[in-house]
Every structure is written in structure tokens, then in C-alpha cells.
Amino acid sequence: MIRIAIPNKGRLYEPTISIFKDAGLPISGGAESRKLFAKTTDPDIHILFARAADIPEYVQDGAADVGITGMDLITERGANVEALLDLKFGRxxxxxxxxxxxxxxxxxxxxxxxxxxxxxxxxxxxxxxxxxxxxxxxxxxxxxxxxxxxxxxxxxxxxxxxxxxxxxxxxxxxxxxxxTVYLIANKESLRTKEKILDIKTAFESVLNAKKKRYLMMNVPESSLQAVKEVLPGMSGPTVMKVESSKFSEESILAVHAVVDADLIFTIVNRLKKVGARDVLVVPIERIMP
Ligand SMILES: Nc1ncnc2c1ncn2[C@@H]1O[C@H](COP(=O)(O)OP(=O)(O)OP(=O)(O)O)[C@@H](O)[C@H]1O
Ligand SMILES: O=P(O)(O)OC[C@H]1O[C@H](OP(=O)(O)OP(=O)(O)O)[C@H](O)[C@@H]1O
Ligand SMILES: [Mg+2]
Structure with a gap:
């Protein structure tokens, strides 16, 4: 069993609940019902609601195996815990x-x-x-x-x-x-409970996904090469043939690719110029490398 201590209220509560949901580990029954404990969709992973300032100590002492709280509170307490991942919120x-x-x-x-x-x-x-x-x-x-x-x-x-x-x-x-807010772990639990690293990987995949977008577009076959040149250095793109329409002479391809969110504005403009049509930009929930 793995027990994760998370903030029971305050400004860290909502973003913490949402990162569990995005990581595919939704928490059932929040702290608003004044419960101290909750379950997740994984029967092995349990939640303990605590004050953000107390979480470093709970994790250090093993009352919880894993915790989520601010690095200021962790540093102030001088807690002897392993900082696993910067979750980049609560700045x-x-x-x-x-x-x-x-x-x-x-x-x-x-x-x-x-x-x-x-x-x-x-x-x-x-x-x-x-x-x-x-x-x-x-x-x-x-x-x-x-x-x-x-x-x-x-x-x-x-x-x-x-x-x-x-x-x-x-x-x-x-x-x-x-x-910022960190995912921290009890040092002994980290040695003995392998699943803690799965939790880290799940959260990491959420952070990776936030930096990327999924692009989908239709491209006339004659423009494919130019479109590929606009999408450099990324895995893919995936190219699929679109069932030919009686209105179109030319063969149309569906092109899908994952791109950096920061580059979306530039890339979409360039794609349009080289003949891409019906461009869709879609958020991604998780990316597991
Ligand atoms: N504007 C902010 N004010 C206070 N804490 C903040 C702020 N933004 C982020 N945090 C982080 O939130 C954590 C404090 O959370 P905590 O739940 O103790 O306080 P809170 O959200 O102010 O709730 P409350 O004071 O009502 O108990 C700290 O790690 C702190 O760095
Ligand atoms: O720069 P700002 O956006 O104004 O945020 C900073 C203020 O927010 C926090 O207080 P909080 O609202 O948590 O009240 P508290 O002191 O009662 O905890 C913090 O203690 C600061 O006073
Ligand atoms: Mg406060």
C-alpha cells in the first residue's frame, strides 16, 4: 500500500486534485467532505489529506510514503525527504x-x-x-x-x-x-515500494503533455513534402490516406504530428502557406516516452 499526503485545502488543493485526474489516478471523495482519507482508482494507492505545512514532516517520518507540497515548506522544515519531481504549479x-x-x-x-x-x-x-x-x-x-x-x-x-x-x-x-510544488517521497519507502516511481512517471507524463499539442490536418498529396519540412525534428508525422471524395481530383492525406505548444502559432501559419487545410490543434492528456 502507498499512502500519498496531499493538501486538504488552500490554493494547492484544486491543482493537486486535477493533476491526479490527468495522471489517470482520480481521487474519489475530496477533502471538502471533511474526510481525512480517500481512495484512488488504484486499490494500492491511498490519499491522506493534511495541512500543506505538515506534509514534509509526515513524509519524512513515514506517516505517508509520498507527498505533494510547496518547496518553501519542505525547505523551511528541513525535511529529510527525496524530492522526486517539480510539479511546476503553486509558484x-x-x-x-x-x-x-x-x-x-x-x-x-x-x-x-x-x-x-x-x-x-x-x-x-x-x-x-x-x-x-x-x-x-x-x-x-x-x-x-x-x-x-x-x-x-x-x-x-x-x-x-x-x-x-x-x-x-x-x-x-x-x-x-x-x-513551486514538489512530489516528495520518504527515503525508505522509495527503496522498498517500486510503485512510487510509477506515480512519478504518471505525473511526469502529464507535465510533458502540457508542453505539447496534437496537430491534425488534411494535405493534398502534392504538398506533403513541404508540410513535412515545416514539421522538422519531431517524431512522425503520421500520414494516412483520406477516402477520395467525388469533389476532389487530387488525393488528400491526413497528417498527424505532436509539436511543441510554444511553436503552434508559427507552425500553423507556415502549414497553411504550404497547402495544409482543416488544421486542428488538440490538447494531449499524457505522454509516456
Ligand atoms: N499567493 C500565495 N500565497 C500563499 N501561498 C502560496 C501562494 N502561491 C503559492 N503558494 C504556496 O502554497 C503553499 C501554502 O499553502 P497553504 O495551503 O498552507 O496556504 P494557503 O493556500 O494560503 O491556505 P491557507 O493560508 O488558507 O491555509 C506554499 O508552498 C506556498 O508557496
Ligand atoms: O502577492 P499576492 O498575490 O497578493 O499573494 C501573497 C499573499 O497571499 C498569501 O496570503 P493568503 O491569501 O494565503 O492569506 P493568509 O496570510 O491568511 O494565509 C501570502 O501570505 C501573502 O500575504
Ligand atoms: Mg495563506
């Missing part, structure tokens, strides 16, 4: 921010000052690396308020859109840590 920066009317311009200007944060370990390490001595004050929320009430001179806090800093009259002057 957030831990920034060093100061009141917008202050004279502090860089971390070095904070020598001997007070810095409030929910992430004291990451903050200590950040200033240590820079050789700057600060007094780190741990708070458990509403960090943005502390410089305005004399508790701190600066903060190290999560910023993603930057709105919270702006409305609290703070400005970011450096980035202390950049975080």
Missing part, C-alpha cells in the same frame, strides 16, 4: 520587502535590523549567505503589517501577484527563495 516567491518610503535598497542595508517572517529558517539562511546579521522574528500570519507597527524593519514573505505588498505600502527589494 510563489519569498521576497524581502521594506516600507515603500524607506531608504533600504538592498539586503545589506538591513545589517542589525529586525526582519519578520513566517519562514525563519529560509530567512536566516538567506541573510547568512549574504553575511548580513539580522534579528529574525517569527510571525504566523499578517506579516505585511509588522513594519507599520514597529515590530520589524522588513519582512520576508510570500508574494505571487504582488497585490498584498502594494496595498500594504511595501516594496520588494530582493528574492530570498523561489518555490
Amino acid at each position: 510563489a516567491n519569498l521576497v524581502l520587502a521594506v516600507p515603500e518610503d524607506s531608504d533600504f535598497e538592498k539586503a545589506q542595508d538591513l545589517e542589525g535590523k529586525k526582519v519578520a517572517t513566517e519562514f525563519p529558517e529560509i530567512t536566516r539562511r538567506y541573510f547568512e549567505k549574504l553575511g548580513v546579521n539580522v534579528n529574525v522574528i517569527k510571525v504566523s500570519g499578517a506579516c505585511e503589517m509588522t513594519p507599520h507597527v514597529g515590530i520589524a524593519d522588513a519582512i520576508v514573505d510570500i508574494s505571487s501577484s504582488g497585490t498584498t505588498l502594494l496595498i500594504n505600502h511595501l516594496k520588494a527589494i530582493d528574492m530570498a527563495f523561489s518555490s
Whole structure:
């Protein structure tokens, strides 16, 4: 049996549920039903709902074999776990921010000052690396308020859109840590439970698929060579004969190929120019190499 700890609420909950679905491992019964455990379509794989901040410890101690949570929380806890895969969502920066009317311009200007944060370990390490001595004050929320009430001179806090800093009259002057959500595993479980790597591969296939699109088009036989030249360096394309229509003299081929999502705009325009018709761009759910 493999137990996977996932966030029970907050902004990581929905994207985590969706990556399980895309990976072909949908979770039955979410945390909204206030259950602590849930099943997946694999009878061997069970879900444990937990606070995102507690997941690193659960995985380290073996309460869960695998976990999904933010790298900031994993690093802050100093959890001894194996980071298997960057899942690339839940992106957030831990920034060093100061009141917008202050004279502090860089971390070095904070020598001997007070810095409030929910992430004291990451903050200590950040200033240590820079050789700057600060007094780190741990708070458990509403960090943005502390410089305005004399508790701190600066903060190290999560910023993603930057709105919270702006409305609290703070400005970011450096980035202390950049975080995304990771798939992590208990080190002992990783040695003994092979299926953990299958889970990693399934998630990896979802990430690969997000970067690609499936292209389908009809091509007159005379344009095939030119179309192939527009689709270089990719496996395929697959070419199939389309049943001839009484309206068309020329033989038509259906061409299918997998292409980089970033190149879609350029490729589709070029394909049209060399004679491709009825071009369809389709998302892909998973790519298993
Ligand atoms: N804008 C953001 N604010 C806070 N955390 C964020 C943000 N964007 C991504 N995250 C990541 O989400 C994780 C925190 O999730 P957590 O569930 O503890 O907080 P939350 O989504 O703010 O929920 P709540 O505070 O309501 O419990 C961290 O790893 C953090 O890096
Ligand atoms: O740059 P932004 O997009 O504004 O996001 C950053 C803010 O979001 C988080 O707070 P959250 O909404 O989770 O409230 P909390 O402090 O109660 O957890 C975080 O602690 C920041 O305050
Ligand atoms: Mg929060």
C-alpha cells in the first residue's frame, strides 16, 4: 500500500486534485467532505489529506510514503525527504520587502535590523549567505503589517501577484527563495515500494503533455513534402490516406504530428502557406516516452 499526503485545502488543493485526474489516478471523495482519507482508482494507492505545512514532516517520518507540497515548506522544515519531481504549479516567491518610503535598497542595508517572517529558517539562511546579521522574528500570519507597527524593519514573505505588498505600502527589494510544488517521497519507502516511481512517471507524463499539442490536418498529396519540412525534428508525422471524395481530383492525406505548444502559432501559419487545410490543434492528456 502507498499512502500519498496531499493538501486538504488552500490554493494547492484544486491543482493537486486535477493533476491526479490527468495522471489517470482520480481521487474519489475530496477533502471538502471533511474526510481525512480517500481512495484512488488504484486499490494500492491511498490519499491522506493534511495541512500543506505538515506534509514534509509526515513524509519524512513515514506517516505517508509520498507527498505533494510547496518547496518553501519542505525547505523551511528541513525535511529529510527525496524530492522526486517539480510539479511546476503553486509558484510563489519569498521576497524581502521594506516600507515603500524607506531608504533600504538592498539586503545589506538591513545589517542589525529586525526582519519578520513566517519562514525563519529560509530567512536566516538567506541573510547568512549574504553575511548580513539580522534579528529574525517569527510571525504566523499578517506579516505585511509588522513594519507599520514597529515590530520589524522588513519582512520576508510570500508574494505571487504582488497585490498584498502594494496595498500594504511595501516594496520588494530582493528574492530570498523561489518555490513551486514538489512530489516528495520518504527515503525508505522509495527503496522498498517500486510503485512510487510509477506515480512519478504518471505525473511526469502529464507535465510533458502540457508542453505539447496534437496537430491534425488534411494535405493534398502534392504538398506533403513541404508540410513535412515545416514539421522538422519531431517524431512522425503520421500520414494516412483520406477516402477520395467525388469533389476532389487530387488525393488528400491526413497528417498527424505532436509539436511543441510554444511553436503552434508559427507552425500553423507556415502549414497553411504550404497547402495544409482543416488544421486542428488538440490538447494531449499524457505522454509516456
Ligand atoms: N499567493 C500565495 N500565497 C500563499 N501561498 C502560496 C501562494 N502561491 C503559492 N503558494 C504556496 O502554497 C503553499 C501554502 O499553502 P497553504 O495551503 O498552507 O496556504 P494557503 O493556500 O494560503 O491556505 P491557507 O493560508 O488558507 O491555509 C506554499 O508552498 C506556498 O508557496
Ligand atoms: O502577492 P499576492 O498575490 O497578493 O499573494 C501573497 C499573499 O497571499 C498569501 O496570503 P493568503 O491569501 O494565503 O492569506 P493568509 O496570510 O491568511 O494565509 C501570502 O501570505 C501573502 O500575504
Ligand atoms: Mg495563506
